Amino acid sequence: MGSPCEVRVYAEDGEAQATLAAARAEVLRLEAKYSRYRDDSLATRINRSAGDATGVAVDPETAQLLDYADTCHRQSEGLFDITSGILRRAWNLKSGRLPEPAELDALLPLVGWQKVRWRAPHIVLPLAGMQLDFGGYVKEYAADRAAALCRARGVRNGLVDLGGDLAVIGPHPDGAPWRVGVRDPHAPERALGALPLGWGAIASSGDYERCMIVAGVRYGHILDPRTGWPVHGLAAVSVAANHCLVAGTLTTIAMLKGAQGAAWLEAIGAHCLYVTDSGRVSGTFVKLSSCSSNNLTT
Secondary structure (H helix, E strand, O other): OOEEEEEEOOHHHHHHHHHHHHHHHHHHHHHHHHOOOOOOOHHHHHHOOOOOOOOOOOHHHHHHHHHHHHHHHHHHHOOOOOOOOHHHOOOOOOOOOOOOOHHHHHHHHHOHHHHHHEEEOOOOOOOOOOOOOHHHOHHHHHHHHHHHHHHOOOOOOOOEEEEEEEEEEEOOOOOOOOEHHHEEEEEEEEEEEEEEEEOOOEEEEEEEEOEEEEEEEEEEEEOOOOOEOOOEEEEEEEEOOOOHHHHHHHHHHHHOOOHHHHHHHHHHEEEEEEEEEEOOOEEEOOEOOEEEEOOOOO
C-alpha cells in the first residue's frame, strides 16, 4: 500500500497469528489486484485496454468499487475522479519545477470519469492513454476488508492501520476505546486533537508530506481534475465514519474543494478535524492544546 501498515489484535497466540496472516493476505490481495504499479494487476489490464471499444469485463468486487467511484464523482460534482491519476505525469514534486502549461494541456483531455463507458460488468476507456487509478480509495477499502475478516474469524478487539487510515475491529477487551491522535501537519511530533474510537474508522488526507515549495508557495499532490493544478485551502483533514472507505472519500473531497472544504464538512455534519492553509484548526474532535503524539495511535 506504499506506507507502513499494522494490524493489532487481542487473541490467543495461535489464533492471533492465523488472524494476522489472513488480514495481511487480504491486504496484499487487494494491492496485487488494484495497484497501477504492477504489470499483472487488474488495474493495469484495464488501463492497457484504453482506446479499445470492447473494454474489459470485471468481477463483482471491482464492479462495486466502480459503482462507488461513479457515485462519488456525481455527488462531488466531478471532483472525485479516478481517471485523474494520469495528471501526476506532469508533477514531479522532487524536482522543484512547476509543469509547463503544454504538459497539462496534453493530459487534461484524458481526464474525466464522465467519458468512461461503465455498465457492469464491462468498462471501456474510450481514449488511448486514459487510466484508472484505484489508489485514491482502495487502501481505505482494504482497511475495512481486513477488519471485517478479523471479526469474521472471531476476533472482537483490535485495530487495522494502513498508512494512518484506521478501521476498528473492536475496542480494547475492557471496553475502552482506542485513542486516536491527529498529527499537526506542520509539527508531526505534536497531536492537534484526539478521538476515542471504539468502533468505526478514521481516515486522513493532507498536502504536507508529498509537496514542494516554489517561490514560497506550497504545491501538494492532491490535484484538481478540472485544471490539473494542486488545490489550496486545507492543509489536512481527518474524518471519522462508520467505514474507512467513506471516511477516506470525505477527506479527499474536502481537500479537493479547497477553500470551501471546511464549510462543506461542517454542512454535512462530518465528525472531523481540519487545518486550513492559514493554520486555523477546527472540527468536532477533542482539541489538545499541547500533547505529544507518542502515546497515541495515529
